[in-house]
Amino acid sequence: MNAMDDSEARQLLGPLAGEPGGAQRLDVDEIVRVGTRRRHVRVIGNSVLAAVAAVALASGATVAIRNASLPQPGDVWPSASAPAGFALPDAPAGPNCTRSRLPGPSGAVSAVDHTGRYVLEGKTGKAVVWRDGEKVVEVAVPADINAQYAINGRGEFVATLNNGVYAYLDGKLTRLWTGSAAAITDDGDIVGLQDGAGPVLWTDGAKTTPGLPADSVPAALDDDGTIAGMTGASDELTVWLPGGDIRVLPVLPGPDARFVAGLRNGWVVGVDGRDGFRYNVTTEEYETLPAPFSRPIAVAADGAVLADHSETSSYFVLSGGTARALVVDTATSDFAPLSISDDGTTVIGNEYVRGTDRPVAETRPVAWTCD
Amino acid sequence: MTSDGRHQEFLAYVRGRAASLRRSAYLLCGDTHQADDLVQETLTTVYSRWRQVSQADNVDAYVQRILVRTFINERRRGWWKVRLFGAAPIDPPAPGAGVEDREVLRAALSRLAPGQQAVLVLRYLCDLSVADVAQQLGCTEGTVKSQTSHGLTALRKILGTSTPHLTLKGAR
Numbered sequence: 001m002n003a004m005d006d007s008e009a010r011q012l013l014g015p016l017a018g019e020p021g022g023a024q025r026l027d028v029d030e031i032v033r034v035g036t037r038r039r040h041v042r043v044i045g046n047s048v049l050a051a052v053a054a055v056a057l058a059s060g061a062t063v064a065i066r067n068a069s070l071p072q073p074g075d076v077w078p079s080a081s082a083p084a085g086f087a088l089p090d091a092p093a094g095p096n097c098t099r100s101r102l103p104g105p106s107g108a109v110s111a112v113d114h115t116g117r118y119v120l121e122g123k124t125g126k127a128v129v130w131r132d133g134e135k136v137v138e139v140a141v142p143a144d145i146n147a148q149y150a151i152n153g154r155g156e157f158v159a160t161l162n163n164g165v166y167a168y169l170d171g172k173l174t175r176l177w178t179g180s181a182a183a184i185t186d187d188g189d190i191v192g193l194q195d196g197a198g199p200v201l202w203t204d205g206a207k208t209t210p211g212l213p214a215d216s217v218p219a220a221l222d223d224d225g226t227i228a229g230m231t232g233a234s235d236e237l238t239v240w241l242p243g244g245d246i247r248v249l250p251v252l253p254g255p256d257a258r259f260v261a262g263l264r265n266g267w268v269v270g271v272d273g274r275d276g277f278r279y280n281v282t283t284e285e286y287e288t289l290p291a292p293f294s295r296p297i298a299v300a301a302d303g304a305v306l307a308d309h310s311e312t313s314s315y316f317v318l319s320g321g322t323a324r325a326l327v328v329d330t331a332t333s334d335f336a337p338l339s340i341s342d343d344g345t346t347v348i349g350n351e352y353v354r355g356t357d358r359p360v361a362e363t364r365p366v367a368w369t370c371d
Numbered sequence: 372m373t374s375d376g377r378h379q380e381f382l383a384y385v386r387g388r389a390a391s392l393r394r395s396a397y398l399l400c401g402d403t404h405q406a407d408d409l410v411q412e413t414l415t416t417v418y419s420r421w422r423q424v425s426q427a428d429n430v431d432a433y434v435q436r437i438l439v440r441t442f443i444n445e446r447r448r449g450w451w452k453v454r455l456f457g458a459a460p461i462d463p464p465a466p467g468a469g470v471e472d473r474e475v476l477r478a479a480l481s482r483l484a485p486g487q488q489a490v491l492v493l494r495y496l497c498d499l500s501v502a503d504v505a506q507q508l509g510c511t512e513g514t515v516k517s518q519t520s521h522g523l524t525a526l527r528k529i530l531g532t533s534t535p536h537l538t539l540k541g542a543r
Contacts, residue, residue: 006494006495009491009494009495009519009523010495012476012495012523012526012527013476013480013491013492013495013496015472015473015476016398016401016473016476016477016480016492016496017398017496018397018473019394019397020393020394020396020397020403020406020407021403022403024389024390024393024407024410025404025407025411026385026389026407026410026411026414027411028382028385030411030415031385031411031414031415031418032378032418034415035414035415035416035417035418035419035421036418036419144509162440162508162509162510163509163510163511163514178484178486180444195484195485195486195487196483196484196487196521196525
C-alpha cells in the first residue's frame with residue numbers, strides 16, 4: 001500500500017471541513033459554578049464525573065424531581081446487605097466525620113489506596129508516595145498537567161499521561177501502552193484502554209486482553225479480577241466476573257449518562273442518569289441511593305458509600321443505615337473527598353481555600369475520621 | 372488582580388474566543404451539539420485554572436491544547452455520547468452535495484484511535500504543522516508523524532472496503 005502524501009490526505013478529509021450550524025449553546029453560569037468547584041488536580045474518573053454532574057445541573061432535573069430531605073443520623077438507609085462473611089459495621093448514630101490536615105503531602109493529593117494509608121501526591125514531573133505521613137518514594141515521571149493516578153495497597157501506582165500509561169511496580173517505572181488506565185490492584189494488575197485496541201489488562205508482567213467487548217470502557221478492577229464498567233451504545237453498566245459471568249445492571253429512566261465510580265470487595269457504586277446506585281456482586285442486590293446522594297464517589301470494602309449531596313456543598317458516608325456528614329467549612333473553602341478506607345472510617349481528599357484575589361489561595365490535603 | 376477582575380477577564384476571553392473554539396471543536400468531532408458540549412467542558416477546565424492559563428505566553432494555544440486533550444480523553448472513555456445539554460435536535464445535514472460522503476468519512480474517522488483522529492483533523496483540516504500538532508498534543512514530532520501514517524493507513528483501509536470512490540485519487 002503506497003503512503004499517502006499531505007495533499008492527498010487533505011483532499012480525502014476535505015469534505016469534513018465546514019462550520020457548525022445554529023446558535024452556540026454555552027452556559028457561562030454553569031462554567032463558573034462547576035469550574036469553581038473543580039479540583040485542580042484531577043483524579044481517575046474526574047472528567048466522567050464532571051460530565052455527568054453537568055448533565056444533572058444543566059437539566060435542573062436532579063433538584064426538581066427530588067424533594068427528599070437530608071437523612072438525619074439514625075435514619076434508616078435501604079437495606080445494606082454485605083457479601084458473605086463480611087459484616088457491616090454498626091455505625092454509631094450522630095457524630096460527624098471530623099476533619100484534620102493530612103500529614104505528609106504539601107499539596108493536593110492525587111490518589112489514595114484502599115487502606116487509606118498510601119497517598120500519592122502528583123507534582124509536575126514527579127509522583128511522591130506517602131505512607132502514614134512519611135515519604136516512601138519520589139518517582140520521576142514525564143511531565144503532564146493532566147496526569148491521572150491510581151495507587152494500590154503496596155504503594156505502587158499507575159499514571160495516565162499525555163504520552164502513555166506508566167506503571168510503578170516493584171520499584172521500577174515502565175511504560176505499558178498508549179491510552180489510559182483505570183485501576184491497579186495490590187497484585188499489580190492494571191486495567192485500562194489502549195488506543196486502537198480497546199480494553200486491556202496488565203497482569204503478571206504482561207499485557208493481555210480481558211475479554212471485554214471492544215466498545216467497553218473498564219472503570220474499576222477488584223482484587224479477585226472482577227471488572228466493572230460501561231459497554232455498548234448506551235453505556236450499559238456491566239460487571240465482568242473472573243469466571244466469565246457477566247452481569248448487566250438495570251437501566252434506570254433518565255439520561256443515558258452512566259458510569260462506575262468505585263468497586264471494592266464485591267461492591268459496585270456509580271451513577272445511572274439521575275440516580276446513584278450500589279450493587280453487590282455476591283448477593284446480586286441492586287439499590288438506588290437515597291435521593292440526595294445521586295453521586296457516589298467511592299465505596300469501602302464493607303459497603304460504606306462516600307457520596308456527594310446533590311442539594312448542598314456537602315459530603316456524607318452512608319453506612320449501617322445512617323448518613324454521616326463530613327465536616328466542611330463552605331464559607332472559606334471548597335472540598336473534594338477522593339477515597340474511603342476499607343473499614344469505612346477514613347476519608348481522604350483535598351481542601352481548596354478560596355482567596356481574595358484568586359479562586360484558590362491554598363490547597364490542603366485533608367483527612368476525615370469517622371470513628 | 373482581584374478575583375472579580377479575573378472573572379471579568381475570563382468572561383471577556385469567552386466572549387472573544389467562544390466562536391473560534393466552537394469551530395475547532397466542530398472539526399474535531401463533526402457534530403454541532405457535541406462541539407457545544409466540548410467547548411462547555413473545555414471552558415470549565417479553563418475557568419478552574421484561569422489564573423495559570425491567563426499567564427501563559429500564548430493563551431489561545433494553551434486553551435486549544437486543553438480542548439484537544441478534552442476531546443481525546445472523552446473519546447477514550449466513550450463519554451462523548453453523553454450530551455451536557457440533554458436532548459438536542461439532530462443536526463440537519465449541511466446543504467450542498469457530498470452529505471453522504473461526509474457522513475461516511477466521519478464514521479470512518481470515528482473508528483480510529485482518538486489520538487489519530489485528533490492528529491488527522493489538526494493536520495489536514497486545521498492546517499497545523501507537525502510541530503504545532505506535537506505542541507498541542509504534548510508529544511514529539513515523531514509521534515505525530517507515526518500517528519498520521521497509521522491513521523491514514525487505517526482510514527484508507529476502512530474506506531476502501533465499502534466506498535472506493537472516497538479513497539485517495541478518487542477523493543472529492
